[in-house]
Amino acid sequence: MRIILLGPPGAGKGTQAKLLVERLAVPQISTGDMLRAAVKDGGPLGGQAKAYMDRGALVPDEVIIGLVRERLQAADCARGYILDGFPRTVAQAEALEKTLGELRLNLDHVLYLDVPVEELVERIAGRRTCRRCGAMSHVRFSPTRRDGVCDVCGGETYQRDDDGEDTVRRRLAVYTEQTAPLVRFYEGRGVLRRIVGTGEIGEIFARMVQSLGG
Ligand code: AP5
Numbered sequence: 666m667r668i669i670l671l672g673p674p675g676a677g678k679g680t681q682a683k684l685l686v687e688r689l690a691v692p693q694i695s696t697g698d699m700l701r702a703a704v705k706d707g708g709p710l711g712g713q714a715k716a717y718m719d720r721g722a723l724v725p726d727e728v729i730i731g732l733v734r735e736r737l738q739a740a741d742c743a744r745g746y747i748l749d750g751f752p753r754t755v756a757q758a759e760a761l762e763k764t765l766g767e768l769r770l771n772l773d774h775v776l777y778l779d780v781p782v783e784e785l786v787e788r789i790a791g792r793r794t795c796r797r798c799g800a801m802s803h804v805r806f807s808p809t810r811r812d813g814v815c816d817v818c819g820g821e822t823y824q825r826d827d828d829g830e831d832t833v834r835r836r837l838a839v840y841t842e843q844t845a846p847l848v849r850f851y852e853g854r855g856v857l858r859r860i861v862g863t864g865e866i867g868e869i870f871a872r873m874v875q876s877l878g879g
Contacts, residue, residue, distance in 0.1 A: 666691060666745040666877070667770065669752070671847060672778035673840045674833065675785035675792070676862050677869060680801060681778065682749040684870045692741050695749040696729055698799070699736070701825075718827050721835030723753055723843060730760040737764060745773070753844045758851075775851040776873055778862035782837065789833050793822040807866075 670678040682693040703711035717724045752758040791804040797820025802809045851857040858876040
């Protein structure tokens with residue numbers, strides 16, 4: 666099954682993608698995680714991406730499109746995948762359509778997580794990520810048992826560099842300008858499902874599973 670998770674920063678794409686991975690046994694392809702890994706590696710892609718990410722801007726389409734196209738060729742994508750954070754512009758959506766068309770494949774669903782903006786800011790401000798295993802927590806909604814220590818692996822948790830308030834506001838503005846038009850784009854293709862993205866994580870997951878047909 667080939668699924669896109671669409672939604673603003675903090676909507677819960679990463680959280681829900683991890684649950685869908687377990688359910689559907691297909692990989693999560695998070696362009697944000699791929700870029701953060703590249704930054705950590707210290708290579709040229711990371712160096713280029715960091716400047717955009719730190720100011721809340723999108724990394725240029727040609728960089729991201731190349732990265733995703735290569736990732737989709739990997740053997741673990743043969744049965745499908747969950748795209749988290751891609752596409753983010755109409756140009757990226759068109760490039761994905763072209764790649765899928767060349768492979769004679771279709772998208773199955775685009776799940777749009779709808780969350781009010783005040784809640785997005787609160788979710789992002791309190792998000793913590795494990796440096797070692799990438800598990801996510803939230804200082805208020807899902808705190809770790811010990812402050813700063815991951816419940817899953819005991820690694821150190823940290824706040825993302827782009828989660829400061831000014832950068833978050835910029836990311837939200839960029840989302841409205843460049844990514845929100847994809848809701849219309851995929852509505853036009855007849856694959857968009859709107860999911861109420863508020864409430865308990867498990868409740869939202871149940872809505873997603875239902876919209877995928879159970
Ligand atoms: P990326 O990493 O993709 O970030 P994002 O889209 O801004 O999304 P987030 O990761 O902030 O949020 P999320 O929706 O995954 O929410 P999460 O599950 O973490 O991108 C970062 C940057 O990389 C971009 O700004 C850009 O520079 C670059 N980039 C990436 N992809 C690109 C592309 N395609 N093109 C160009 N540039 C690209 O949840 C957030 C928090 O809320 C967590 O703490 C979680 O525990 C909590 N939470 C989740 N659900 C709930 C709930 N139901 N109730 C309470 N708390 C909840």
